[in-house]
Amino acid sequence: MQKIRVFINGFGRVGRSALRVMLDDDAFEVVGINDIFSFSQFQYLLQYDSIYKALPHKVTLDDDLLSVGAHKIKLFCQEDPANLGLSFLDVDVLLQCSGMFLSLQTNMPYLDQGVRKVILSTPPQDDMPIYIMGFNHHDYQDEKIISNSSCSTNAIAPIMQMIDNLYSIKNASVSMIHSYTSDQNLIDNKNASSELRRTRSATQNILPLESTATATLGSLFPHLRGKLYTKSIRVPISATTLYDFTLYVKNQTDKEELNALFTKQADGPLQNIIDIDDSYKVSSDFVKNRHSATIDLPLTEVLDGHCIKITAWQDNEYGYAYQLVEMAKHLFSRNVIAAV
Numbered sequence: 001m002q003k004i005r006v007f008i009n010g011f012g013r014v015g016r017s018a019l020r021v022m023l024d025d026d027a028f029e030v031v032g033i034n035d036i037f038s039f040s041q042f043q044y045l046l047q048y049d050s051i052y053k054a055l056p057h058k059v060t061l062d063d064d065l066l067s068v069g070a071h072k073i074k075l076f077c078q079e080d081p082a083n084l085g086l087s088f089l090d091v092d093v094l095l096q097c098s099g100m101f102l103s104l105q106t107n108m109p110y111l112d113q114g115v116r117k118v119i120l121s122t123p124p125q126d127d128m129p130i131y132i133m134g135f136n137h138h139d140y141q142d143e144k145i146i147s148n149s150s151c152s153t154n155a156i157a158p159i160m161q162m163i164d165n166l167y168s169i170k171n172a173s174v175s176m177i178h179s180y181t182s183d184q185n186l187i188d189n190k191n192a193s194s195e196l197r198r199t200r201s202a203t204q205n206i207l208p209l210e211s212t213a214t215a216t217l218g219s220l221f222p223h224l225r226g227k228l229y230t231k232s233i234r235v236p237i238s239a240t241t242l243y244d245f246t247l248y249v250k251n252q253t254d255k256e257e258l259n260a261l262f263t264k265q266a267d268g269p270l271q272n273i274i275d276i277d278d279s280y281k282v283s284s285d286f287v288k289n290r291h292s293a294t295i296d297l298p299l300t301e302v303l304d305g306h307c308i309k310i311t312a313w314q315d316n317e318y319g320y321a322y323q324l325v326e327m328a329k330h331l332f333s334r335n336v337i338a339a340v
Contacts, residue, residue: 003029004332007091007115009081010098011035013182014121016046017321018095021290023057023069027329031089033066034076035098042066042075051239052288052318081106086113093328096120104128107145117331120147121324123216130216133323134158134273134292137330148327151320152176152213152230155243155293155312157220158274162265163308164221167249171227176211177242178232179283179316207234239317240283243293245310252305262295273323277313286313290322 004027008015011033022028033042039061046068047059057069066073078084081101086094094115101107102125107118124130124147131137131146135157140146148154156174163169180202185191191198197207211232218225259276266276275294286294292314299311314320 003027004328005090005092006030006328007032007034007086007089007094009034009094009096009110010100010121011037011042011045012097012099013317014321014324015095015097016049017052017318018097018121018325019046019068020052020055021318021322021325023055023071025325025329028325030068030071030073031091032074032076032086034078034084036077036079039064039066039075039077081109082112084109084113086110086115089114091115092332093117093119095324095328096122102126104145111144116144117328118145119324119327119331120145121320123147123149123153123212130220131327132157132220132292133326133330134270135161135220137327140331146331148324149216150212151241151314151316152178152211152232152243153216153220154320154323155241155314155316156213156217156230156245158270159243159245159293159295159310159312160217160221160247162261162270162274163247163249163310166261167251167253167308169221169224170248170250172224172229172248173246174213174230175244176213176230176232177244178234179237179239179241180234184234202234203236205236208232209234237283239315240286241314241316242283243310243312243314245308245312247308247310249306249308253302253308254305255300255302258302258308258310259297259300262297262300266295272326281313283313286315286319288318289313289315290319292319292323 043059043061060067064075094110129143129146130149184202187201209232211230213230266274273292275291277294278297293312296311301309
């Protein structure tokens with residue numbers, strides 16, 4: 001079968017994790033990477049990682065060609081997408097992992113250079129379509145540019161959909177106990193954000209921060225606009241997120257019924273997207289877990305039949321990157337079917 005040819009724009013945490021995922025999947029051929037730092041750092045940061053450890057493939061650099069296993073990857077260092085000149089690479093899917101170019105218009109230059117599809121690894125700033133594995137990926141309408149939304153929305157949306165379909169959510173609150181990220185300060189220092197807490201050290205503090213998930217989830221669950229709240233609580237660990245759901249529902253349920261639902265879905269339609277766990281694991285046990293979320297069954301609770309408490313875990317980098325790659329595979333397979 002012909003491989004899906006992938007270009008990665010932005011070689012940060014998600015971009016590198018996505019490449020690691022694709023190195024283990026014969027469906028993909030990574031043909032190019034663009035970011036604005038030195039190629040020697042491309043090589044070094046891919047070969048070694050403080051969280052995911054050394055890559056089990058030798059990474060070599062020859063001028064602007066990175067060799068990783070069977071992949072020969074052309075490297076670019078261009079700020080302006082229009083200057084990339086990607087036509088010769090015959091790119092099927094571009095993974096927009098830069099954290100920039102968040103609109104349909106700013107991603108058009110890639111299509112002008114022959115790229116067939118673009119997937120953003122972040123919520124968009126316009127009305128770009130959003131698709132999430134296990135939530136609405138089957139509704140994909142062959143759009144050229146889409147968003148895969150955020151790591152948090154990938155974890156939250158499929159779980160909320162399960163509950164809403166059966167029990168009808170009236171209002172919801174989700175707290176994300178989230179590892180620190182590269183845009184936080186190591187020590188107290190100035191920060192470009194308007195959130196004052198972002199000036200404080202990520203390694204020494206618990207920092208409650210605003211979350212983009214509220215707005216995105218409001219667009220995915222229109223009946224919950226104004227009835228949904230999310231909060232990101234950054235904690236001094238380097239990987240994984242714990243999601244604490246409080247959902248008030250119309251239809252009555254109990255803990256046993258909910259956990260049976262989660263088990264059935266994880267073994268069925270949400271397999272490889274949602275997982276379950278009853279072995280009392282902690283955050284480090286979920287590093288490099290590929291699921292959008294793993295529901296911690298012993299921590300499920302139901303109060304008075306209508307207040308549901310759910311706890312779920314996610315590797316917010318690697319797990320998200322895995323689902324981003326799965327989305328690329330889904331788009332390409334749909335595209336092939338449409339062409340036939």
